[in-house]
Amino acid sequence: MNILHKKLDTTIVAKEYLVVLFPRNRRVLINGEFMGNTNKKLELESGPYEVTLGPPKNFTPDKYDIDLRNTSSQMPMVVEFW
Numbered sequence: 001m002n003i004l005h006k007k008l009d010t011t012i013v014a015k016e017y018l019v020v021l022f023p024r025n026r027r028v029l030i031n032g033e034f035m036g037n038t039n040k041k042l043e044l045e046s047g048p049y050e051v052t053l054g055p056p057k058n059f060t061p062d063k064y065d066i067d068l069r070n071t072s073s074q075m076p077m078v079v080e081f082w
Contacts, residue, residue, distance in 0.1 A: 014046040016068040017076035020053070026081075027054030041076055044068055053081055 020028045022038040029035065029052050036042045038053065052063040059081040071077050 014069075016044050016046045017071045017073055018042045018044060018049075018051070018066075018068060019076045019078045020051060021078060021080040022053060022059065023082070026059075028052075029054055038081075041073070051079055 019041050020038050024038070026038045027034055027036075028038055028042065030042075030044065030049050032050070034054070035044070046069045048065070048067050050063055050065055053059050061081070064079045066077065066079065068077055
C-alpha cells in the first residue's frame with residue numbers, strides 16, 4: 001500500500017507595523033506606492049522598505065530606508081519626518 005504525501009507550502013508571512021509621524025496628514029509612500037497616511041498604524045510584511053511622503057516636498061529627511069522586523073501592534077516601528 002502506497003501512502004501519498006503532499007508537501008504543503010508552509011511559508012508564514014510575518015505581519016509588521018509601522019507608524020510614520022508628520023505634523024500634518026500626508027500620504028505615505030512605501031517603495032514608491034501609496035500605502036496609507038501619516039500618524040496611523042500601517043500593517044506590512046516584514047522586509048526592507050523605502051519610506052517617504054507624498055507631495056509637497058516640504059519635509060526632511062527625504063526618505064528612510066528601513067528593515068521592518070520584530071514589531072507588534074502595540075510596539076510598531078516609528079519614523080518621523082519634520
